[in-house]
Amino acid sequence: MTATYDADLQLFINGAWRSGEGREARPVYNPATAATIAELPVATAADLEEALAAAARGWPVWRAKTPDERAALMRKAAGLIRERADHIATLLTLEQGKPIAEARGEVLSASSLLEYFAEQGKRIEGRVVQRPAGQRAMVLKQPVGPVAAFSPWNFPVNLMIKKVAPALAAGCVVIAKAPEETPGCTSAIMRCLADAGIPGDVVQLVYGNPDMISRHLLGSEVIRKVSFTGSTAVGKHLMKLAADRVQRITMELGGHAPVLVFDDCDLETTLDRVVTQKFRNAGQVCVSPTRFYVQDGIYDAFVKGFAERTARVKIGSGLDAGTQMGPLANARRAPALEAMIADATAKGARVIAGGAATGEGYFFQPTALADVPLDADAMNNEPFGPMALIRPFATEEDALEQANRLPYGLAAFAFTENGRRINRVADGIESGMVGINSFVISANDMPFGGIKESGFGSESGPEGLDGYLVAKAVHIY
Ligand code: NAD
Numbered sequence: 001m002t003a004t005y006d007a008d009l010q011l012f013i014n015g016a017w018r019s020g021e022g023r024e025a026r027p028v029y030n031p032a033t034a035a036t037i038a039e040l041p042v043a044t045a046a047d048l049e050e051a052l053a054a055a056a057r058g059w060p061v062w063r064a065k066t067p068d069e070r071a072a073l074m075r076k077a078a079g080l081i082r083e084r085a086d087h088i089a090t091l092l093t094l095e096q097g098k099p100i101a102e103a104r105g106e107v108l109s110a111s112s113l114l115e116y117f118a119e120q121g122k123r124i125e126g127r128v129v130q131r132p133a134g135q136r137a138m139v140l141k142q143p144v145g146p147v148a149a150f151s152p153w154n155f156p157v158n159l160m161i162k163k164v165a166p167a168l169a170a171g172c173v174v175i176a177k178a179p180e181e182t183p184g185c186t187s188a189i190m191r192c193l194a195d196a197g198i199p200g201d202v203v204q205l206v207y208g209n210p211d212m213i214s215r216h217l218l219g220s221e222v223i224r225k226v227s228f229t230g231s232t233a234v235g236k237h238l239m240k241l242a243a244d245r246v247q248r249i250t251m252e253l254g255g256h257a258p259v260l261v262f263d264d265c266d267l268e269t270t271l272d273r274v275v276t277q278k279f280r281n282a283g284q285v286c287v288s289p290t291r292f293y294v295q296d297g298i299y300d301a302f303v304k305g306f307a308e309r310t311a312r313v314k315i316g317s318g319l320d321a322g323t324q325m326g327p328l329a330n331a332r333r334a335p336a337l338e339a340m341i342a343d344a345t346a347k348g349a350r351v352i353a354g355g356a357a358t359g360e361g362y363f364f365q366p367t368a369l370a371d372v373p374l375d376a377d378a379m380n381n382e383p384f385g386p387m388a389l390i391r392p393f394a395t396e397e398d399a400l401e402q403a404n405r406l407p408y409g410l411a412a413f414a415f416t417e418n419g420r421r422i423n424r425v426a427d428g429i430e431s432g433m434v435g436i437n438s439f440v441i442s443a444n445d446m447p448f449g450g451i452k453e454s455g456f457g458s459e460s461g462p463e464g465l466d467g468y469l470v471a472k473a474v475h476i477y
Contacts, residue, residue, distance in 0.1 A: 007028075007187060008184075008188075011043055013050050026040050028184070029181075031330065032319075032327050032362075040183050042209065062171060063172070067124070067169075068122065071121055073197050073198050074198070075115055075118050077195075088185050088189065092184075096154075097361075112444060113162060117168070117465065120166075138474040138476070143172045146222050146225070147173070148218060148225070149175070151186075155285075157186065159252075160176055167468045168198070174204070175204045175223075180207050224248065225467075226247050227457075228250070228252070230252075231254050232408075249457065252448070252450065255408050257289050257410065258413070260399045260413070262418065263297040264421075266415075270437075271305040273439065275388075278366075279310075279325045283385045286411075287439075292390040292391070294390060294392055299392040306388065325366060327362040338357065340378040341356075341378075347373045352368050367386055373391075409432060409453070410431060411432070411441055413435040448460045
């Protein structure tokens with residue numbers, strides 16, 4: 001299947017779509033072919049100043065609206081996203097690479113998340129605390145203020161809306177810095193919000209030099225909250241910048257998800273699930289299952305089954321019917337993955353499937369390594385690609401120790417049919433999210449987030465809305 005990349009790439013500042021006018025531009029690539037498909041205008045310091053001034057003006061107006069008024073506009077935007085889903089999904093696949101069905105699912109999930117938060121915004125409640133007659137103590141929940149939202153290229157639509165939707169529902173205004181690699185789909189989503197009537201000083205969109213933009217926005221007294229999804233290294237850097245103005249922060253950072261496969265699991269079903277999930281979005285998922293710890297008794301059968309299924313994963317253009325895994329989203333990931341494989345094999349790991357870049361564009365073979373030693377670089381740093389690392393364990397205690405050995409704590413998974421063990425593992429594993437016999441750990445009404453160096457704060461669910469609210473104590477005597 002062929003499709004035209006007809007993205008309208010512009011910045012959206014103070015209600016106006018902007019490009020050209022002497023701004024620098026940077027190329028956008030199709031990762032399936034490595035061809036340049038568009039030029040993206042880059043925000044200048046003057047653009048950011050204008051966006052900040054607009055946000056400062058827009059905030060008191062937006063926070064003064066009723067939750068019903070805000071919800072009506074958000075629901076209208078959600079409807080427009082659904083109507084335009086096919087077009088937005090095609091842009092997403094052309095600039096990011098994922099299979100078109102996954103792209104469409106991502107776009108629809110953004111629509112559904114907007115609807116969820118539109119309703120959730122009507123349920124913001126404070127507390128009244130009992131005091132002697134005539135006196136009151138109250139806790140009010142108020143919007144934190146203008147938000148700077150930084151979202152990455154792996155789920156560009158979903159992760160931008162995961163920040164924008166709760167911010168709008170809470171009564172905050174947002175300047176979104178969407179990913180430069182995948183600007184067409186995020187611009188199209190922003191157009192839905194604008195076309196729905198959400199004011200142009202309430203949601204704004206910029207692209208450009210990430211470091212320049214984050215320094216500029218976080219250096220402003222207008223911004224009261226920073227929300228970031230990306231690598232732990234960049235997250236730590238932004239936390240330091242935010243410290244200067246004591247801005248509130250939500251950080252969704254890297255992960256290195258362990259999967260504990262016990263010998264009492266349903267092996268064939270487990271293998272089908274883990275292999276499908278490992279190669280979803282070419283492994284470029286912060287909660288991607290990565291370290292597979294498999295109990296001794298089923299280790300050989302697991303390795304064999306994993307290798308066979310991995311060899312059958314169909315890679316190709318995300319637009320082609322039947323493609324299960326597209327290319328990596330950008331050129332820089334393949335050399336990093338190849339270096340990790342060379343390091344692991346030099347230390348004794350076996351490549352049981354894939355192991356190299358392939359074809360034109362940024363394709364990488366679905367890859368699995370067995371007997372991976374703990375000191376392999378890949379066992380300690382996030383591969384963020386289509387790479388599974390497998391090693392055996394003997395006891396449940398051993399498995400939990402392995403799972404918890406890294407500074408990451410985003411998602412963890414376990415496969416077992418033992419009810420008591422399920423509780424012990426869910427309690428003992430150090431991570432923000434746990435999936436038992438399932439990888440479904442992202443839901444509108446559940447918190448999504450990590451602990452340890454995977455970040456703090458949650459997105460989605462009532463907890464996600466809380467991140468955009470501050471508590472004010474009022475004492476009346
Ligand atoms: P990177 O560290 O260069 O960038 C990660 C993200 O942060 C990108 O979206 C980038 O635009 C943004 N960014 C970088 N510097 C920034 C700055 N100074 N201010 C604001 N934003 C900034 O890595 P990459 O090569 O793009 O991606 C690979 C790594 O990023 C992976 O190892 C993974 O850990 C992480 N990542 C995580 C997620 C996630 O969902 N948690 C998503 C994408 C990338």
